[in-house]
Amino acid sequence: MFGGLMSKAVDMAVTIAGVNFRSPVIAASGTFGYGVEFEEIIHMEKIGAFVTKGLSREPMAGNNAPRIIETSAGMMNAIGLQNMGVRAFCEEKMPVLRRMQGAVVIANVFGFTKEDCVEVIRVLNDAPGIVMYELNASCPNTSHGGMVFGTDPDLLGELVYACKRASQRPLLVKLSPNVTSIGTMAKVAEAAGADAVSLVNTFVSMSIDVETRRPRIANVTGGLSGPAIKPIAVRMVHEVSKAVRIPVVGMGGIVRAEDVVEFMLAGATAVEVGTASYADPRAVEVISNGLRKWCGAHGVTDVRTLTGGMVR
Numbered sequence: 001m002f003g004g005l006m007s008k009a010v011d012m013a014v015t016i017a018g019v020n021f022r023s024p025v026i027a028a029s030g031t032f033g034y035g036v037e038f039e040e041i042i043h044m045e046k047i048g049a050f051v052t053k054g055l056s057r058e059p060m061a062g063n064n065a066p067r068i069i070e071t072s073a074g075m076m077n078a079i080g081l082q083n084m085g086v087r088a089f090c091e092e093k094m095p096v097l098r099r100m101q102g103a104v105v106i107a108n109v110f111g112f113t114k115e116d117c118v119e120v121i122r123v124l125n126d127a128p129g130i131v132m133y134e135l136n137a138s139c140p141n142t143s144h145g146g147m148v149f150g151t152d153p154d155l156l157g158e159l160v161y162a163c164k165r166a167s168q169r170p171l172l173v174k175l176s177p178n179v180t181s182i183g184t185m186a187k188v189a190e191a192a193g194a195d196a197v198s199l200v201n202t203f204v205s206m207s208i209d210v211e212t213r214r215p216r217i218a219n220v221t222g223g224l225s226g227p228a229i230k231p232i233a234v235r236m237v238h239e240v241s242k243a244v245r246i247p248v249v250g251m252g253g254i255v256r257a258e259d260v261v262e263f264m265l266a267g268a269t270a271v272e273v274g275t276a277s278y279a280d281p282r283a284v285e286v287i288s289n290g291l292r293k294w295c296g297a298h299g300v301t302d303v304r305t306l307t308g309g310m311v312r
């Protein structure tokens with residue numbers, strides 16, 4: 001009988017803002033390059049989608065090294081949003097991605113002013129083959145003295161509103177966890193037109209080498225990711241899923257199928273996998289396959305039934 005359950009087909013499809021994904025497991029921004037690097041490594045049709053590296057109006061060189069270090073149960077990075085710029089991405093990478101079997105592209109967008117973000121979206125609008133945008137709201141707004149968009153409700157609302165107006169595709173707004181109430185920020189994003197929210201981005205953190213007494217990251221502070229942040233991320237996903245009606249995409253420290261189930265039970269419709277790809281470049285596919293097996297072994301025939309399924 002158990003064998004019968006195991007062999008039952010599992011419907012892995014989920015829908016976010018009208019877009020259908022084959023699996024709820026998506027590769028996270030900044031940990032999957034521009035996608036093209038994974039052509040020989042991953043079967044794209046086995047994962048839900050991937051999110052590109054953050055794209056800005058102009059190319060960016062990023063911060064000085066060291067900019068990635070390992071920590072207990074995680075990693076810290078201060079890459080500084082290095083990227084080739086949105087135009088080069090559309091010209092050089094999108095033609096390759098359009099030819100790649102099964103590749104589902106979500107473009108991650110950021111900028112240092114509202115106008116920057118709108119311009120990136122306008123350029124992307126003209127590129128066929130992108131299913132949605134993920135707006136990274138964890139960037140300092142240079143017109144407001146470096147105040148981070150995602151930590152000020154008024155700035156976040158203005159940014160999301162402007163981007164949604166410019167966007168010809170669904171808009172996923174990626175929230176910063178470095179706030180007092182992430183539920184409030186999610187509500188602001190929803191009210192300003194977000195079609196869905198994703199969370200969490202990395203936590204501001206710091207590490208010092210006690211022998212040299214120097215910061216272990218040249219930028220001094222960096223973003224903490226990986227298993228160390230998972231319980232906080234699960235709590236935030238739960239909080240946000242109670243606060244808004246739009247779909248929630250959860251992430252933070254996912255390394256195995258059970259972690260995905262946990263995020264979905266907390267209220268996520270789909271998840272993203274970041275740091276795990278550094279340990280194993282095939283992680284996203286392995287986790288997506290593992291989720292199918294987990295569902296089969298637990299009599300779950302439709303993965304969507306997991307969302308919000310926590311029992312108290």
Ligand SMILES: Cc1cc2nc3c(=O)[nH]c(=O)nc-3n(C[C@H](O)[C@H](O)[C@H](O)COP(=O)(O)O)c2cc1C
Pocket residue numbers: 028029030031053054075077079081108136174200201202224225226227229251252253254272273274275276
């Ligand atoms: C090296 C690195 C680079 C990242 N770059 C971006 C980025 O460009 N844009 C973005 O929205 N998030 C970026 N992130 C955040 C991840 O997409 C993700 O939100 C975070 O790492 C938490 O998930 P994880 O614990 O599975 O890594 C980056 C993370 C890492 C580790």
